[in-house]
Every structure is written in C-alpha cells, then in structure tokens.
Amino acid sequence: MSNTVLQRHLFGPGPCNPYPEATAALGLPLLGHLDPEFIARMDRVADGLRTLWGTENLRTLPLSATGSAGMEAAFVNTINPGDVAVIAVNGLFGERMCEVASRVGAEVVRVDHEYGTPVDAQRVADAHPNPAVIAAVHAETSTGVLSDIAALGAIKGEALLITDAVTSIGGMPVLADQWGIDVGYAGTQKCIGVAPGLAPFTISDRAFERRVLKPQSWYLDLGLLGGYATGSSGGGRTYHHTAPVAMVASLEAGIDRILSEGLDAVTARHQEAGGLLQEGLQDMGLELFAQAGYRLPQLTTVKVPEGVDSAKVRGYLLDRFNIEIGGGVGQYANTVWRIGLMGPNANPGSVALLLSALKEAITKS
C-alpha cells in the first residue's frame, strides 16, 4: 500500500529526507551480491566512507544493519569478558553503550555527565588507569551536544578509542586517523542523507590486531567481515552473508552527492542552517537546551515553553504541515524538542518553513 500522506519534512533526529540521488539509486537494477559490478561498487563505497571517516583504514565498510548494530559490532569485536570499558555518558547513546558493552561481558566504568553538556576528557582519563577501551559519542543525538573526540584520543594511552559518529558523519568533520579513533560506527540516515539500514564502520589496524578472535556474534565478526568487504582476510573476497545490495547502491549515491558538493561546502551548509535555526528559535523567545559552544548545527535541542503541550505541537506540525520533529529523551521526553536539519534538509528554506510552522503550532495547538 502506498503512503497515504504527502511527502513528510523529516526535521526530527533522523531519518532525514534522503538526497534525491540516494532515493533514485534504490531503483537501479538490482545486482547480485557476488556480481563483479557489485564488488566494484563496494570498493567505491569503502573509498567514499574512508573520506567521510577521515581514515585510511583498510577495514572500512557498511555493516548490513542499522547504526545500533554498529555500536554492537564495536564492542563485540573489542571486549573480552572482564575487560574494562570506560564509557562517557552524556546522553541516551552513551547509556546504550554501557548496556551493550556489559552484555558482551565488559566491566563498565561509567563517567556520567549532565545531559546537555559535552564529554570532559580529563574525567574520562581519571576514571581508570588502564582500560581496554574508552568510548564516547561524538554528536549526541539525544541532547544535541558535540564532544571533542580528539581530546579523548590524546588521553587514550593503550586503550582503544570507540566513537559513535552516527549524527556527525557527513555533516561535519570526522577525522578518525587524526583524532585517534580506533573503532568508529555511524548510520546512513542522518547527515549522509540515505535511508536507514546500514552502519558505516571503520576499524584501525591496531584495533583489528587486538580484536576478539571468535566473538559471540557471527554476523558482526570483523574477522569474517573483512574478507566479505575488502578481500583483506588474505584469501580474497569470501562469502559471508548476502549484502543488502539496494541499500549499498543508495549509499554510494549519497556519498557521491556529498563528495561532489564537497565536504567543506556540506559542512558549511549544515552550519549555516543550524545557526539560522538556533538564532530564529531564540528570537521567538525559546531557550536552547544544549550548552552554548557545544551545540550541534545539524540537531538542535530546544526547551518546550512552560504551559505548552509538547505532543500537541508535534501532532499539529505533522497534521497541518507534514513536518516531523522529535520529542526529547528519557526525563526530557516532554520538555525538549529535537529538530534536525540534516542532509538535503540543511538549507535556509527548511529553516524558514520550520520556524514559521512552529510559531503557528505553539500558538494554535
């Protein structure tokens, strides 16, 4: 059955509306997952992802599942039971890291931060003398906060640094090699501007050499996936599972779109749109949630004004304007809105539409 609504403006925390090129590529004739043309496509996608990740890591690939599986792959492949994982928590996805790591058998050392504030690298460094891994979220989708991953790379010592770049990649610089990221995972449905379904992933040689040799998960075992994606297992490409070929074609098109525009231009576009939005919201008398100086341009958190019903406003926006924005998370579910301007939505027109519609929604709902 077709959608019964017109095109939504996906201004929530993700997915965003995809780049048109990414949607069009979903309709390309399907290739078999072992077709030489598809293998060449996977090579091109890996190259493009290396550019987005700022890495030369051989093992850079789209995992065949969503971003949350990327998180799971990061811990499953690096944590042996009893290993210490120091995890910075300043939002939902840091919380989730703790849960995922503990299921794999990590001894989790949480470093809690107030929601809305960035990760403090010194507190992470002081949390444990020699952890196996340190993990943090670059751009916290739940709070709209940017953290300094390079600062964590500087204090990581012998630990492996795991980074969640789900909401940053494709919309702002991610420099895995320069910052010292050993394992990074992301999603396609935020600033990359592709439908959800794949988890762009990268792992350094250093981390790969120290990997868990037979992880609990066969599906996410990078020892096997290396051969699947890059032929790097030594024996050439090996069959592991059937790649989600349509999604990979779409990802290629999304990456091509970004690199054609240029990473700097795309970053500037996200910065401009986010800046205009945050200015406009404050001009309306609204208060931003994330700490000043650490606000993500692509994902803005704003406090729901006193006396306003968060869900009613979101319902009004959806019904009248086909605009989706997000509620808050956890204790902030009803007191914070999350507004994303990602991928093709990062433009002044989206800002104008959103501000105008939100003003009406707050008044009339």
Place this chain on the structure above:
Amino acid sequence: MSNTVLQRHLFGPGPCNPYPEATAALGLPLLGHLDPEFIARMDRVADGLRTLWGTENLRTLPLSATGSAGMEAAFVNTINPGDVAVIAVNGLFGERMCEVASRVGAEVVRVDHEYGTPVDAQRVADAHPNPAVIAAVHAETSTGVLSDIAALGAIKGEALLITDAVTSIGGMPVLADQWGIDVGYAGTQKCIGVAPGLAPFTISDRAFERRVLKPQSWYLDLGLLGGYATGSSGGGRTYHHTAPVAMVASLEAGIDRILSEGLDAVTARHQEAGGLLQEGLQDMGLELFAQAGYRLPQLTTVKVPEGVDSAKVRGYLLDRFNIEIGGGVGQYANTVWRIGLMGPNANPGSVALLLSALKEAITKS
C-alpha cells in the same frame, strides 16, 4: 555512479530480481520510524508475514538485518550457555547454524546428512534425549533440497524447533503453527521477491516465555524488539533502534504482490517453473544434484558436466546474456551450479531463456 550493465537476470541462489512493486516502493516518500503512518505500515507488514509464515504468533516482524542475522537472533534468544542444540546438517546453512549456536554457548549435537539429501527426523530424534532446541533448514539453498519440518515438529517433544525458511518462504507453503515451528527466520531476497536487507522472523509464545532474558545481543534481543515492533512489551510501542523504513515499505509491497496473486498461485508458479527447468536440464543430458523427490522447484542444483569449466560458463552467461547463476558450495564449488527461479523470475520465460543460454554457454565457453 549508476550500474554500468543492463538489467541482470538474477537466476542464482538469491537475490532474485525483485517484484516491480517492491522496487517502486523503495522510492516512496520516506517516513520517520516513529511516524503513525509507519507504525501502521509495520502492523500491516506483521500481518502479511503471519500469512507467509502460517502463524498467529504475535511476535512476527522483519528484523533490521539480513537473513543470517535472523539465524543469529534465533539462537541468541533461545540458548543459555550449556544448552544442548541438536542441529540437522545437510548443507552450508546447517553448518552455519552449528557455528552460530556454539558461539552463543550451545553444546551442539550435529546430525550430519549427505549433502543433497533431506533431513531424517528419526535420526534427529535419536541424537539426544532432551535437547533445549532442535534446528533444521527447510529449503537448503546450498544443495537445493527440501526437508520435512512437520516431521521434526512431531518428534521435538519439549525442545524448541528452530527453522530456517530463507529460501522457502513466499514460494512454497510454510506452516509454522501446524508444523510446530517455535522460531523461524527468513530473508526477503528469495521468493518474497524483495531486495536483501531484512529478516522476516517469528517466535511462538512458548519460545518467547522460555527466552533468554538478557541475551548477549542487544540489537537482536526479542524482549526489546517485541515492544519495538508490536507494542507487545506491555507498555505500548517503545523506541529500540531506527527501523530501515525504505526496506520495510518495499517488503510491504512485495507481500502485497504475493497475497494479491494468492499464495497457492504463487506456489504453483514456482513449481511449474522449477519443474520445467529440471526437465529441460535433464533433456540436455545434465544430471541434477539433489535427491529425487526432495528437489526444490525454486532452487535447482545441477552437476557441471565432466570437462566443462564451471566458472567459464558462469562468466559467459553473465557477459553475453546478463544472466547470473550460482556456483556450488564448499567441496561442490566447481562441480555444481545453482539456478534459482524465485519471485518474479519463476515463469516459463525465464526457463526458456536460461536453457537456451546455458546450452550456448556450455558449447562455446
């Protein structure tokens, strides 16, 4: 970058060419994963999957990863360390079950069968007095063999019955409730006629009640996924991960296509095409691999004639006719071809094309 080849005829072991409706749905305007319209879509997909699975299981959903992740979910949610898993092995996917189950901590009792032959329920019953689970593949993609799952349901006793229906679902009857399947997983890219990327999954109340309460995998934890997909966790729908919304729209369209044609008609179409193909191959003097009486219509295995180079023939078919067929698996890599006629490819025209092209390829390559 676009594909540089014309449309492939995907006559290998999968993916097949998708139903046109399924491809078209990939281009529908994207919905957010929490959009009421998307939630309604997930409900319709779950209903459709219940029909394909022949079940009334509440917990029937498309997992957000490929069929192999469905296999992992089956064992991750049912096996506590040390539990006995009796696994029937008559092909690659039975082998894989052993590997996946052992990583989760199962004590695996393998019941090996000659490749090309079906599972013998009595041998499975005799393998262990009280296993926690019994597992088998309904339609072995690696060998082209159909096994009798109802016979395993009849002898399972207190064990849970796990069934791989990746290659059967959507192309032949799968009657989970009638046969006694407790946990079933499949893929979208075979007879359902949708691109790869989702794993249709079903679990009975009986199995759910006995599930592992905190499985190693957070991503595949059915206790959490129940709330995500069906609101069955008691607290209504809960956010778990971002659903691959474009693929779910495509799956809905594929299921609609199948149910509009009618399951009986679709089954008959696959049977007719497979029968014509197997007859035609034998008329050409070729010998089928799978044991007579247990041959899958949708996936035919045929021996490569003596003196013929398997890879050269496959290359010739691809280059000249844009036809993909599969090689064999493991020790049969170069001595068996696998020819799939699945989804929209299950029709007499595909058979005519394939037989004619294969004849030329064998002669000229």
